[in-house]
Every structure is written in structure tokens, then in C-alpha cells.
Amino acid sequence: MTTVTTSRYDDVLERYDAVLGLETHVELGTVTKLFCGCSTAFGAEPNSQVCPTCLGLPGSLPVTNGTAIDYSIKIGLALHCDIADWCRFARKNYFYPDMPKDYQTSQYDEPLCTDGYLDVTVDGETFRVEIERVHLEEDTGKSLHVGGATGRIHGATHSLVDYNRAGIPLVEIVTRPVRGTGHKAAEVARAYVTELRDILRDLGVSDVRMEQGSLRCDVNLSLMPKGATELGTRTETKNVNSLRSVEQAVRHEVERQAALLDAGERIVQETRHFHEDTGTTSPGRSKEEAQDYRYFPEPDLVPLAPPAEQVEAIRASLPEPPSVRRARFAGANGFTAVDIDQMTNAGVIDLVASTIDGGASPTKAKGWWLGYLVGRANELGEEVTELAIGPAEVVRISALEDDGSLTNKLARQVADAVLAGEGGVDEVIDAHGWKVAGEDELIAAIDAVIADNADTADKVRGGNLGAVGPLVGAVMKATGGAADAKRARELILEKLGQS
Numbered sequence: 001m002t003t004v005t006t007s008r009y010d011d012v013l014e015r016y017d018a019v020l021g022l023e024t025h026v027e028l029g030t031v032t033k034l035f036c037g038c039s040t041a042f043g044a045e046p047n048s049q050v051c052p053t054c055l056g057l058p059g060s061l062p063v064t065n066g067t068a069i070d071y072s073i074k075i076g077l078a079l080h081c082d083i084a085d086w087c088r089f090a091r092k093n094y095f096y097p098d099m100p101k102d103y104q105t106s107q108y109d110e111p112l113c114t115d116g117y118l119d120v121t122v123d124g125e126t127f128r129v130e131i132e133r134v135h136l137e138e139d140t141g142k143s144l145h146v147g148g149a150t151g152r153i154h155g156a157t158h159s160l161v162d163y164n165r166a167g168i169p170l171v172e173i174v175t176r177p178v179r180g181t182g183h184k185a186a187e188v189a190r191a192y193v194t195e196l197r198d199i200l201r202d203l204g205v206s207d208v209r210m211e212q213g214s215l216r217c218d219v220n221l222s223l224m225p226k227g228a229t230e231l232g233t234r235t236e237t238k239n240v241n242s243l244r245s246v247e248q249a250v251r252h253e254v255e256r257q258a259a260l261l262d263a264g265e266r267i268v269q270e271t272r273h274f275h276e277d278t279g280t281t282s283p284g285r286s287k288e289e290a291q292d293y294r295y296f297p298e299p300d301l302v303p304l305a306p307p308a309e310q311v312e313a314i315r316a317s318l319p320e321p322p323s324v325r326r327a328r329f330a331g332a333n334g335f336t337a338v339d340i341d342q343m344t345n346a347g348v349i350d351l352v353a354s355t356i357d358g359g360a361s362p363t364k365a366k367g368w369w370l371g372y373l374v375g376r377a378n379e380l381g382e383e384v385t386e387l388a389i390g391p392a393e394v395v396r397i398s399a400l401e402d403d404g405s406l407t408n409k410l411a412r413q414v415a416d417a418v419l420a421g422e423g424g425v426d427e428v429i430d431a432h433g434w435k436v437a438g439e440d441e442l443i444a445a446i447d448a449v450i451a452d453n454a455d456t457a458d459k460v461r462g463g464n465l466g467a468v469g470p471l472v473g474a475v476m477k478a479t480g481g482a483a484d485a486k487r488a489r490e491l492i493l494e495k496l497g498q499s
């Protein structure tokens with residue numbers, strides 16, 4: 001009897017179609033806020049970058065930051081959107097302590113950019129993600145809940161509010177429902193955010209640091225039974241703050257929703273929190289409808305009406321898209337399209353490029369990042385770009401492998417020690433005495449092994465070359481793995497008259 005084991009996630013996607021929706025917020029890298037002259041610098045003393053306008057004090061009036069408009073148009077054009085020749089800001093009314101005006105200045109039925117798309121590729125298959133809208137709004141402040149164990153409001157003794165972030169320009173990029181991704185739903189979600197991040201970085205409109213919140217993603221997901229025509233009820237997982245988490249959030253919601261649907265229960269339309277530590281989601285508030293926000297056009301601001309010449313000038317200034325740059329990189333280094341896909345989606349393409357620039361061969365650079373360090377990052381629960389090892393260290397380790405100073409096994413031990421924060425490459429090699437055995441040491445070890453394994457050595461002398469393997473193994477063992485196995489084999493054959 002054959003048993004086929006599939007993961008729960010794969011099993012679910014045999015029976016259901018996942019429908020994704022991604023809402024990405026990106027903080028623009030303007031020097032000043034959207035409607036006032038306050039600084040947007042990250043990490044300043046709380047409430048040191050505020051003024052009457054961004055605190056919403058009575059009588060203050062907003063003035064729109066022209067650079068934020070240009071950046072938004074840039075983003076819209078890079079995503080193949082139509083740019084409105086006339087649109088307005090709107091007030092989104094709701095009360096929250098981190099929003100002192102009691103409304104957020106946003107855009108509602110008149111967004112600046114509409115109807116675009118972004119193509120992403122997973123394992124050689126291209127998926128077109130349609131963009132419904134790109135609009136400009138102001139960010140809110142930040143609440144800090146103190147005294148509890150989790151940093152969440154539940155269990156806290158008091159809360160503090162920092163308004164430095166209030167009024168920082170924020171662009172929201174909303175996709176249409178993404179269907180037809182099959183088993184690749186989670187990978188497509190991650191690939192989309194990865195591609196979007198790379199585009200935004202190349203445009204120079206944001207520092208796109210997910211860990212600092214300048215790029216944040218809400219992941220909407222619903223399931224529909226195969227063959228169904230009506231969309232299922234969706235959940236919205238808020239503020240997913242790393243690429244890895246985007247993928248995990250999709251996987252978790254797919255499995256969670258399927259378990260409920262399989263049990264005949266219904267999905268509650270709600271926002272959910274993502275937990276980085278467990279890769280799971282938990283319920284937040286039930287989702288408001290648009291009418292709950294009482295949107296109306298912002299009376300304190302003039303409409304936005306970017307002239308066609310301005311839009312065309314921005315279009316002409318766009319950098320080449322990352323996909324074109326990557327194709328050139330592939331050609332220059334002999335990588336295939338699948339190599340490029342894998343490196344892009346694992347988030348290591350820039351690391352591989354820097355490693356090659358530093359002098360490593362393309363094969364080595366790709367092998368180290370994709371074949372080893374991505375796996376280590378996953379084990380450590382870290383983003384590969386945040387590891388304690390970077391291109392400079394990989395270049396050095398590769399060079400030591402190439403000149404025979406490190407075996408493959410030792411090289412990985414060195415990498416692990418650097419990852420563990422033990423120091424730089426040469427430092428950890430010195431500290432551990434990890435050097436490949438020199439020729440003299442190797443010959444001494446071979447002589448001892450031949451003396452101890454006379455029968456096996458005789459077989460090799462007699463022409464049975466298959467018997468050399470155990471001898472090489474014994475030499476590797478005797479040198480603690482610090483020998484070059486290929487060289488050891490050559491020397492043994494030479495000594496036994498078989499070279």
C-alpha cells in the first residue's frame with residue numbers, strides 16, 4: 001500500500017482556491033511630513049517632531065507636500081497605473097488616541113492612481129497581480145502600552161502616545177483579489193511584496209524597512225471551494241512586518257479557515273493580529289465598513305490636479321524596473337531565469353551581487369547564500385539580510401576555500417561561528433585553530449592510516465581502487481575533517497603505486 005503524505009496546507013489547496021488581497025503601506029522618504037514642515041526622521045525623542053498642524057490643534061491649516069505627490073505619482077507609474085488629472089483628499093472619521101484630529105486625511109473615492117499591475121514570478125511561472133488603487137494619506141501616531149507582558153493593550157497598566165509619526169506621508173497600494181495561484185498562494189504573496197519593495201527602493205521614494213515599519217503589509221485572505229463562483233468571507237491580517245511573515249500569515253490563514261469551513265462553521269469577517277513568534281494569527285476587531293468612516297472631501301485642502309507635463313516628466317525619469325536589471329545580472333553571471341527567481345524570492349539577490357562584486361565566483365556566491373545561509377536564517381528565525389554574516393565575510397570564506405585553506409566542511413563551521421557572533425572570519429579561524437592540514441601533516445596522517453590498515457592498503461596496491469575510499473575516510477577522521485579529501489586521495493594512490 002502506498003501512502004501519500006501532503007502537508008495540511010497542500011491538502012487544503014487541493015480542495016479550496018485561495019483568494020489573496022494585499023494592502024501595502026509605505027512611508028515616503030520625504031524630509032518633512034505630508035501637511036506640515038515637521039521632520040520625518042526615525043527614532044527621535046517621542047513628541048519632539050510635532051507642531052499644531054500634525055497635532056490637529058484648532059485653527060491650524062495643512063499645506064500639501066509637493067514631493068510626496070511626486071513620489072506617489074512615481075509609484076503609480078512604476079505600477080502601470082493611470083494617474084488622475086484631478087482628485088481630492090478625504091476625511092476618514094474615526095476616534096483613536098494616536099490620531100489627535102479624530103480623522104485621518106486620506107483619499108477615498110478619488111485616488112491619485114488607479115488600475116495598474118505588477119507581474120511576479122515564482123518557480124518560472126508568472127502571475128499578474130492587478131493593482132486597484134494607489135492613494136496618499138497621512139500616517140497616525142504610535143501608541144505604546146506599558147506595564148503588561150506583551151506590549152499589547154491587554155494587561156497594560158497605562159498607555160503613552162508618540163505623535164512623531166503622525167502626518168508622515170503614507171502611500172497605500174491595494175491589489176484587486178488575486179486568484180488562480182493554486183499551491184503557490186503563499187509564495188506569490190511573498191514574491192509580490194518582495195518585488196514591490198525592490199521597486200520602491202529603486203525609485204528612491206522610501207527606505208522600505210519592514211522592521212522599522214516604513215513598509216507594512218495587510219494580508220487579506222479568503223477560501224472558496226473548488227468550482228465555487230462566489231468569493232468567501234475574508235480576514236485581514238494587519239501589519240505583517242517581514243517577507244517571511246507574509247508567507248507564514250497566508251499559510252496559517254489557509255489552514256485555519258479550512259479547518260473552520262471543513263467543520264461547517266463560518267468565517268468571521270475581522271482584522272487579525274499576526275504573531276511573529278508562533279507564525280499564527282489571533283482575532284482583532286471586527287471589520288468596519290466604509291460607511292462607518294463617514295468619508296467626506298477634505299475642505300481645508302485644494303484638490304490635486306497634476307498637469308500632464310509633470311506626470312510625463314516623472315515617467316521619463318523612472319529607473320529601469322528591477323526585472324530588467326535582474327535579467328542583465330543573470331546574463332553577466334551565467335544565471336538561469338529559475339536561479340534569478342529563487343534568489344529574488346529568497347531575498348538574497350542583492351547579497352549575491354555584492355558577494356560577486358567582492359570577488360567570489362557567481363556559483364560560489366549563489367551556493368553560499370541560497371544553498372546555506374537562507375536555511376540558517378530560517379532556522380534562526382531571522383531575515384537573511386539581518387544575519388551577522390554579510391557579503392564581505394562570504395567573499396573571505398570563499399577565497400579561503402578556493403586557495404585550499406578551508407575544506408567545505410570547515411568553511412561552514414567558520415560561517416556558523418561568524419553567525420553566532422564569535423567574530424570575523426580570520427578571528428574565528430585563529431580562535432578555533434581551523435586550518436586545513438598542511439602537506440606534511442597530511443602525509444604523516446596517511447602514513448599512519450596505511451600502517452593501521454595494511455589489508456586495505458594491499459588491496460589498493462593490488463589494483464582495487466574502490467578500496468581507497470575507506471582510507472581517505474580514515475585520514476579525514478584522523479585530521480578532524482581538516483584535510484582536503486581530494487588531495488588526500490591523490491597522495492594515498494601515489495604512495496600505494498597507483499598514481
Ligand SMILES: [Zn+2]
Nearest residue numbers: 036038051054
Ligand atoms: Zn507638524
